[in-house]
Amino acid sequence: MDRLIRILAQSLRAVLALKLRSFFCALSIAIGISAITIIVAATEGAYQKVFEIVETFGPDAIFIVGGSEQSRGLGQREKTLTLADAEAIRAAFATAYRVVPMSALRDVIVSYKGNRYTAPVVGSTSDYSRSWSWPVVEGSDLTEDDLRRLANVALLGHETMRELFGDEDPVGKTILVRQIPVQVVGVLLERGAAQGGGNIDNRVVMPLTTVMKKLQNEAKYISFLRVRFEDQENLDRRMEELKAFLRARHRVPEGEPDDFQIFSPKDIIKFLVALTGSLVAFVGIVGIISLIVAGFVLANLFHLSVRERTGEIGIRRSVGAKKRDILFQFLGEALIITTAGGLCGFLMGLAAAKLLQYVEEFPIHFTWKAFAVGLLLSWLVGIVFGLRPASQAANLEPIEAVRGAL
C-alpha cells in the first residue's frame, strides 16, 4: 500500500512535469465528459420535470383546448368549446368528478395606483386552487357565490402581485383590469419560472362568468376544458370517448380533423421526453464520440511518451522497480489525467447547462449521479486506453530500456 502510494506520487510528478501531454489528454477527456454530464443531468431533469408536471396537472386529468391543431399552429385561437360542452360532459360521463371550463385572455393591462403590468387573465370556476392543486397562500379562493354574482374579484399570481404591490399586502385592495375595478381576494403560491416551460406566476385568475361577460363580452365560448376522472386507470379509453363525444357535439364530419386538441398526462410526458430525447441523443453521440477520440488521443500520447521515456523506465528498472511498479506508474498517470479531465468536464458541463437554461428553459437537474457517471467514465477511459501503453512500458526489457535511452 505504501509502495503504491509512493508510485502514484511518481505518477503525479510526471503528470505535472509533462504539462503539454497532460493538458491535451485532459482537455479531450473534459469535452467528452462535459457532454455526458449534461446528458445525465438533462435526463434526470426531464424525469423530474415530467413527474412534477404530471403531479401538478393531475395524473387523472384531461385537458381540452379549443381550436384545431392547424389553427393553433398558425397562432390563431378559434373558439369552438362552449359552456354547454362542459355541461354535456358532466352529464354524460359518470366518472368525470370535476369538469372545469376556463377562458383565457392574453396581454391584459392590470394596474394598481401607478403600477402597470401586462398579464394573462384566466377565467375559472370556483375552487381554482383545488382543481389545479395550486395553493392560495394569502386570502381566499374564488367561491360559487363570486361566480353567480359575476363578482369583480381576482386571485393574483405571485409575480403579478410583486409587480403591482411590492411589499404591500394586496388582499382586499382594488386593482384595475382593463379599467374595471377588481378586488384582490387571494394570492397563489409561487411556482417558479420554469414550470412546464414559460412563466405561470404572472396570471390573474377571475371568475369565469365575470371574464366572459365583462372582459370578453362572450356568452357561449370558452378557451379550455379540464376534466378529471375518478377511474384514472381507464384514462386512455375516456380520452377516446371524450374525443368522439365532442366531435359528435360539434358535428365534425368524418375525415375532417378535430376542431379541438385533447391532451392527457401521457401526452405531456411524451412531449417532454421527445424534447429532451432529441437533445440527449445528439449530445450523447457527441459525448461518446469525443470520449473515444479522447481515449485514442490519450493512448497515442502515452505511446509516444513511453518511447520518449525509455531511459526513465530503464533507470527505474535498474534501481529495482518491478514490472507492476512501472505499470502502476503509467496507469496512475493516465488515471490522474483522466480524473482531472473528468472534473473539468463536470464543471464545463455545469457551465454549459447554465447557458442552456439561460437560452431556453430546459429541465436540467444536477445530482451526484451526473458527477459519478462522469468520474466513472473518465476512469474507464483512463484504464482502457492507458493499459496498452502502460503494459508496453512495464514489459520493456531492462537491458533494452537502459541501452535505448540515448
Next chain:
Amino acid sequence: MTPLCLMEKVHKSFRMGEESVEVLKGIDLTIERGEICAIMGVSGSGKSTLMNLIGCLDVPTSGRYRFAEREVLGLADDELSEIRNAHIGFVFQSFYLLPYATVLENVLLPSLYRESVKDNARERAMELLRLIGLGERLRFRPNRLSGGEQQRVAICRALMNDPELLLADEPTGQLDSRTAAEIMNLLVAMNGRGKTVVIVTHDPAIAAYAKRIIRIRDGVIVDGQAD
C-alpha cells in the same frame, strides 16, 4: 568469505530473428567482496552483456551465476528487481537522471522501490549529497548541473540503498579528463569505504584506476579471470 559474484561456464545467446547469436561463450569469473576491478574490451566483445549479467539486468542462457549467495539463473523478474534494488548501484555513461525531478528526488529513486521503507531515506539522501559536495543543490533540476555534477548525483543515487556492488558502465564517457579523474577518484574512495566496484570501459586510462583488469574478447575472458 564467499565471493560476491561467481560465474561458472556462463553462456549468453540472443535470438536474432531465426538465428541465435552467442555473445558470451563460457565465462568463468570471480569478483571478491571489496574488490575494485575493470572490465575492458572493444565494442562487440560482449563486455556490455557481461555487465548486464553481473548487474542482474539479465540472466545467463546457461551456466551458473551466484550473486550474493543466490543462484541468479531461474530467478523471476520480480526477484531480480529486488536483488538490484538491495545489492547493486548502477552508474551509467549518460547519467540517466530524471529530467523533471530534483536532485534530491533523483537520489531518492531507489528508496521508492525498497521492500521495507526506512523513514530516514530523505536524511540519508541529503547526507550523501552533502558528502559529495552538492548539499546546496538539492532542489535543482539536473539540467542546471554540469556533467560532472550530474554524474556525482547519479553516484549518490547508486549509493542510496547502501548496495554491496557499484557497477559503472563507462562512467566518464561523457566527461572531460579533469572531471573524469574526479569521478574515478570518487569511485576509488567508495571502494575504500568497502564497496565492491566494477568499472566497464574501453579506456585504458580509466581501467588503470582498478587493481585488476579483466579483458574480454569475442565472448571469452582472455586475461585477468583469476589472480
